Amino acid sequence: MAVTLSLRAEDISCGYGKKTVLENVSFELSPGSVCCLLGPNGVGKTTLFKTILGFLPRLGGAFYIGDRDIGTFSRREIAKVIAYVPQAHVPAFPFTVEDVVTMGRTAWFKNTRTPGKEDMEIAAEILDSLSIGHLRDRIYTQLSGGERQMVLVARALAQQPRFLIMDEPASNLDFGNQMRVLKQVMELKNRGIGIVMASHHPDHAFMCDADVILISADRSVKAGHCREMLTEESLSRAYSIPVRILEEETENGTIRSCTMQL
Amino acid sequence: MMPENAPARKSRRGSYAILMMAVVLCVLFVLSFAVGRYRMSLAEMWSGLTHRYEVGDSAYNSMIVMIKVRLPRILGAMLVGGCLSMSGAAFQGVFGNPLVSPDLLGTSSGAGLGACIAILSGLRAFGVQLSALAGGVAATVITVSIARTLMHKRSGLIAYVLVGIIVSALFEAGISISKYISDPYSDLEALTYWLMGSIKNVTMAQLGITVIPAGLGFLILAWGGYRVNLLSFSDEEAMSMGLNVRTFRLTMLFGATLMSAASVALAGVVGWVGLVVPHIARILTGPDNKKLFVTAFLTGAAFLLLIDNISRTLLYFEIPVSILTGAIGAPVFIILLLKGGNGGWR
Numbered sequence: 001m002a003v004t005l006s007l008r009a010e011d012i013s014c015g016y017g018k019k020t021v022l023e024n025v026s027f028e029l030s031p032g033s034v035c036c037l038l039g040p041n042g043v044g045k046t047t048l049f050k051t052i053l054g055f056l057p058r059l060g061g062a063f064y065i066g067d068r069d070i071g072t073f074s075r076r077e078i079a080k081v082i083a084y085v086p087q088a089h090v091p092a093f094p095f096t097v098e099d100v101v102t103m104g105r106t107a108w109f110k111n112t113r114t115p116g117k118e119d120m121e122i123a124a125e126i127l128d129s130l131s132i133g134h135l136r137d138r139i140y141t142q143l144s145g146g147e148r149q150m151v152l153v154a155r156a157l158a159q160q161p162r163f164l165i166m167d168e169p170a171s172n173l174d175f176g177n178q179m180r181v182l183k184q185v186m187e188l189k190n191r192g193i194g195i196v197m198a199s200h201h202p203d204h205a206f207m208c209d210a211d212v213i214l215i216s217a218d219r220s221v222k223a224g225h226c227r228e229m230l231t232e233e234s235l236s237r238a239y240s241i242p243v244r245i246l247e248e249e250t251e252n253g254t255i256r257s258c259t260m261q262l
Numbered sequence: 263m264m265p266e267n268a269p270a271r272k273s274r275r276g277s278y279a280i281l282m283m284a285v286v287l288c289v290l291f292v293l294s295f296a297v298g299r300y301r302m303s304l305a306e307m308w309s310g311l312t313h314r315y316e317v318g319d320s321a322y323n324s325m326i327v328m329i330k331v332r333l334p335r336i337l338g339a340m341l342v343g344g345c346l347s348m349s350g351a352a353f354q355g356v357f358g359n360p361l362v363s364p365d366l367l368g369t370s371s372g373a374g375l376g377a378c379i380a381i382l383s384g385l386r387a388f389g390v391q392l393s394a395l396a397g398g399v400a401a402t403v404i405t406v407s408i409a410r411t412l413m414h415k416r417s418g419l420i421a422y423v424l425v426g427i428i429v430s431a432l433f434e435a436g437i438s439i440s441k442y443i444s445d446p447y448s449d450l451e452a453l454t455y456w457l458m459g460s461i462k463n464v465t466m467a468q469l470g471i472t473v474i475p476a477g478l479g480f481l482i483l484a485w486g487g488y489r490v491n492l493l494s495f496s497d498e499e500a501m502s503m504g505l506n507v508r509t510f511r512l513t514m515l516f517g518a519t520l521m522s523a524a525s526v527a528l529a530g531v532v533g534w535v536g537l538v539v540p541h542i543a544r545i546l547t548g549p550d551n552k553k554l555f556v557t558a559f560l561t562g563a564a565f566l567l568l569i570d571n572i573s574r575t576l577l578y579f580e581i582p583v584s585i586l587t588g589a590i591g592a593p594v595f596i597i598l599l600l601k602g603g604n605g606g607w608r
Contacts, residue, residue, distance in 0.1 A: 079504030091494040093549035107504030
């Protein structure tokens with residue numbers, strides 16, 4: 001596959017059954033970039049993700065991996081290109097972290113096989129690269145929320161994908177863990193992985209210097225770079241509250257942060 | 263913490279469990295020939311198998327008891343226990359829920375009604391068995407198809423559980439009607455006895471036709487075992503990892519249903535094995551379904567063989583196995599629930 005492989009959404013409409021939730025969403029994601037999906041609760045961020053990943057049928061528009069429509073890919077082929085990082089929840093069975101991460105390899109081996117030595121090595125490498133090598137033999141169900149989220153990132157990376165789709169990876173995490181996950185997102189970006197990330201914090205988009213898809217409460221969709229897209233005006237409209245953006249000059253550039261005076 | 267150690271150690275855990283249960287099962291298999299109303303020592307068993315005998319001498323009697331009476335029963339107990347247990351493990355894995363049993367989708371009730379209809383129609387043995395098998399599969403198909411149309415309204419397991427309960431209730435009603443209208447001097451006895459679950463009257467010929475669906479189910483589950491692990495997570499995660507969840511889940515449910523329906527068709531409704539034994543097996547293997555399924559089969563076979571041995575030796579009359587599996591299974595399950603964290607699930 002070409003190095004310049006990118007994801008391209010053209011006028012996607014999505015929703016459940018016959019009920020359309022979002023219309024005419026277009027964006028393009030190239031490897032090594034981060035795109036942040038922002039918008040209030042219930043506006044259709046998760047619906048959009050589910051549609052992109054093919055969990056829900058598309059109601060309109062087209063979605064391309066490179067120049068091929070995603071509809072022509074099998075599940076297994078998609079899994080080798082796009083991986084999904086859901087919000088961590090606890091499964092019923094006590095798999096070890098290594099078990100969970102090697103599950104990400106499933107798309108790469110035949111139906112009759114189970115993960116081999118090579119897959120274990122890939123898993124170990126990924127865990128180390130995320131600095132969670134020490135969790136390898138721990139029971140996944142017994143980890144803290146932050147640790148579980150990182151393990152899910154590791155599982156997604158075990159698919160050796162070009163793109164990651166992350167559904168609010170930082171929600172339910174304490175401040176420190178949120179920052180750790182974002183730092184990891186930036187490292188993955190620098191490794192050439194394209195990332196689409198839903199978030200509840202416009203700050204996250206600023207921190208990652210990301211492209212933004214901003215869905216307002218009235219379901220209008222706008223896309224662009226965070227510095228142009230995220231203004232006090234646009235955020236105020238999107239979330240229906242008066243938003244202030246504070247700026248602080250540092251030697252490494254400008255830090256921007258959103259807040260609101262109560 | 264060397265990268266090479268953990269995989270080797272972990273795969274050994276599962277393999278040890280399989281090996282251990284295989285040995286336990288073999289020992290139990292041999293010993294099972296010796297126990298019962300007609301006691302035999304191992305030496306007598308040996309002479310029954312190896313000596314030339316005359317009709318009526320003790321070696322001949324030993325041979326007859328072992329081959330004609332006990333062998334079908336022992337194989338029956340192993341097959342039924344193994345099928346129910348592996349099927350239960352598969353249901354638990356496919357639904358990502360350790361509290362699920364093989365009757366979840368109405369298989370047992372369906373098989374029960376199938377058997378009732380056959381008995382009322384004057385059929386016995388094969389007819390009843392085939393009709394039960396068909397009934398079990400039919401009930402499951404009905405449950406799954408209704409549940410799938412409900413899927414967009416309710417999340418997966420809930421839809422299956424609800425529809426399973428409803429379909430079971432319907433088929434149970436059919437069973438009740440059958441009992442009500444049956445001739446109390448002939449059919450009712452056969453019916454009640456069948457519904458109670460027993461492997462007493464299993465014949466080699468019946469075993470022969472049970473092995474086909476059971477074996478097919480076994481192969482399907484063994485083939486998909488590893489990927490059932492992915493279903494412990496949400497369907498969407500499993501899909502994103504490259505699994506075609508809908509087709510795969512249906513295939514696994516089909517395999518599991520074949521096994522449980524085959525066993526119900528052979529021996530009637532034997533409860534608790536499919537719910538409890540997978541938990542015991544999971545303690546031995548850990549959660550990996552690939553190893554769990556095979557271990558569950560061996561453990562279930564050994565468990566029911568043991569229970570059947572108890573049922574034919576404990577008292578002067580024979581206790582139906584289903585009563586014993588309930589009497590032993592239910593307390594074991596409570597202990598597992600109380601232990602929680604160590605029961606192979608969180």
